[in-house]
Amino acid sequence: MYVGTQLGGDKFAEVGDRYLRQLAQLGVRHVCIDPAGSAYGWTREVLARHIERIDKAGLVLDMVQLPLPSSGVDRSEAPAIMLGQDPERGQQIDGICTLIETLSGLGVASVKYNLNILGIPRTASERGRGGALLSTFRHDQTSDDTVLTRAGLVDADESWERITYFLERVVPVAEANKVRLACHPHDPLTRPGYRGVDRVLGDAEGLKTFVSIAESPYHGLNFCQGTIAESLDNPRDEIGAIIRWFGSRKKIFNVHFRNIKGGRYSFTEVLPDNGDMDMADSLRIYKEVGVDCMIMPDHVPDIDGEAPFETAFAFAFGYIIGLFQANGWDPYGA
Numbered sequence: 001m002y003v004g005t006q007l008g009g010d011k012f013a014e015v016g017d018r019y020l021r022q023l024a025q026l027g028v029r030h031v032c033i034d035p036a037g038s039a040y041g042w043t044r045e046v047l048a049r050h051i052e053r054i055d056k057a058g059l060v061l062d063m064v065q066l067p068l069p070s071s072g073v074d075r076s077e078a079p080a081i082m083l084g085q086d087p088e089r090g091q092q093i094d095g096i097c098t099l100i101e102t103l104s105g106l107g108v109a110s111v112k113y114n115l116n117i118l119g120i121p122r123t124a125s126e127r128g129r130g131g132a133l134l135s136t137f138r139h140d141q142t143s144d145d146t147v148l149t150r151a152g153l154v155d156a157d158e159s160w161e162r163i164t165y166f167l168e169r170v171v172p173v174a175e176a177n178k179v180r181l182a183c184h185p186h187d188p189l190t191r192p193g194y195r196g197v198d199r200v201l202g203d204a205e206g207l208k209t210f211v212s213i214a215e216s217p218y219h220g221l222n223f224c225q226g227t228i229a230e231s232l233d234n235p236r237d238e239i240g241a242i243i244r245w246f247g248s249r250k251k252i253f254n255v256h257f258r259n260i261k262g263g264r265y266s267f268t269e270v271l272p273d274n275g276d277m278d279m280a281d282s283l284r285i286y287k288e289v290g291v292d293c294m295i296m297p298d299h300v301p302d303i304d305g306e307a308p309f310e311t312a313f314a315f316a317f318g319y320i321i322g323l324f325q326a327n328g329w330d331p332y333g334a
Contacts (some may be wrong), residue, residue, distance in 0.1 A: 073149055
């Protein structure tokens with residue numbers, strides 16, 4: 001395992017090659033950075049130029065994001081998959097399979113994705129350490145409980161049918177091409193029927209069911225430690241056993257190494273040193289069970305300064321690298 005990071009194509013277009021050089025200077029070698037534009041337009045030529053650009057900065061493209069974003073069906077390039085709409089979902093899945101084959105041919109061995117209808121619900125942000133603005137969710141403060149997405153009412157059985165339909169068609173293609181599929185949990189766990197949807201991938205039990213569908217060494221998780229903590233009553237005491245369960249079964253293909261304060265239905269997102277979980281202990285468990293992937297920051301607070309995004313992520317990189325070195329491990333993936 002080794003330190004890494006991620007950046008969407010639109011954000012990459014904003015920060016450009018200067019940020020790639022900054023990552024290399026900070027000791028971050030492995031990345032998940034997408035080309036700009038629609039994933040369905042990522043031809044072999046587009047992706048090859050993108051890989052060359054990443055390589056020129058001294059970085060390695062470990063992973064990209066499939067056109068199934070965390071933002072949910074209302075902003076997805078492939079909405080029919082989670083809407084269960086035929087024949088469109090078959091066509092969209094075919095496009096994803098083609099993309100997986102192209103990435104394999106270019107040496108990109110992992111992709112991440114979401115099977116998400118609602119996006120990432122949050123309530124009003126709250127202030128944290130030093131006045132930093134923290135992404136927050138308080139289920140008892142939500143005001144949109146009955147506001148439906150274009151998906152309408154989707155119960156647990158319908159959610160599982162759509163997820164299974166996708167996996168049964170995509171996992172064999174990923175396995176044939178030796179590309180690991182890393183799915184992100186539903187962020188956060190919400191009460192059944194919230195906005196008309198039963199979210200089935202919001203906790204460890206749902207994720208255990210998920211990884212048992214279409215069993216394959218190429219079918220696993222973008223293991224967001226923060227999201228899973230959001231589903232727990234006591235994240236500090238419970239997270240270790242969950243890491244061990246998925247890690248020992250080789251189902252962790254990427255780690256979002258972030259911390260929270262709070263737990264089920266009520267939390268704030270904080271920098272990794274400032275939350276309820278013992279992140280040093282978590283990293284030791286990832287190592288103990290043989291996790292082999294990027295350990296990356298995610299969802300940093302909004303802080304002050306001229307470059308708040310870069311500064312907050314630089315702090316998180318330094319924190320992760322420090323934990324590696326304190327244990328005598330190489331954080332750079334050399």
